[in-house]
Amino acid sequence: MSARITLATGRRVLGQIRHDPRTIALLLAVPALLLTLLRYMFDGQPQVFQSIGAPLCGLFPFIVMFLITSITMLRERTSGTLERLMTLPMSKLDLLMGYGLAFGVLAAAQAIVVCAVGFGLLGLESPHGVLLVGALAILNALLGMALGLLLSAFARTEFQAVQFMPAFIFPQMLLCGLFITRDEMAPVLEAVSWLLPFTYAYDALDLAVSPGQLDATLMIDVVVVIGATMASLALGAVTLKRRTP
Template structure:
């Protein structure tokens, strides 16, 4: 793996995203709009907004980066770009780490905008600091990017890539504790959620909402997220095909 080739890949991906203005606007501003909608839904229950809104700051980056990355990588294969790139000295890990780095930068910008809106006009209240929220948001975005790279290997069209969202994202959202506390779920559902990375993102955000300083649980949650991201990235490298058949 080469650092220079990885950075070149990241720069190339960011340039492509910069020219796709509609995708850029959707990725950067839709989370803020959804948080605003949630704030008006719970206009008389700010305590619920504080809890759910905080968790969504960790879930939105995962979801958006998963969608964008899976479709972008599929386009690379369908157009033949991936085949041409891999015929050069560029290695699979150079490509995948470059993608992860590019979308991490995009996710950092998305997280900053969403957090500024949430903590500013929407009045989100937490015990922990915004910097910790941003760290978790970027971590889950990298995880979403790595997961998108992995699942894109099993799709032949963009429509098929989008179909992975109900299978990969929705179960995690349902079982992470956003809709119902995990402690009140059945043992089987709790065990299932333990192998789903968004559960650790939701737990980390809950720690931020409860404690003013990062806790041991929060760091362990971040370590789990990093482990899932690394495992899916390696899986993406193992299943990466030059083109769709």
């Protein structure tokens, strides 16, 4: 692994997105706009807005980075650039870490905007500080990125990659506890929710925006999120083949 190649890869991925100003505008504006929409949807129930909107600030980057990464990586696979990189003196880790750097930076930018709007303008509360929400947002974005990298190996076209969003992300969102507490679900679903990484991402955020003492549960959530990220990256690395049929 080489720092030079990793950094160059991160800059290259950011460069690709920089040439697409509309994507950047959408990345930064859409989460803030959706949050604003929620604020006025729950105009009469501010406590519902708090319980859904506050964790969402840290979950948006997960969803968006999943989508962007899976498409960027799919393009890398279909355009032949991945094959070229694999014939060059570059380790797989350079590529994965480069992606991580680039999307980490993007996620940070996105988290800053959505947190500024949510906690600054729309009156969301963060009893343990906005910084904690921001840090969790970046961790979640990296998890989304790692899952996107992995799943891109199973898509042949961009249409398929986009369908992974409703197929893999929506069920996790529904089961994570954001819309209804998990112990009210059918026992089978509750058990399934414990196996999904998104559940831990949400749980950490829920703790971070709720009053009360922070305890080891938050640490466990964070460790699970980081572990799932590492596992997806490792599996993703296996799908990057130097030799193909």
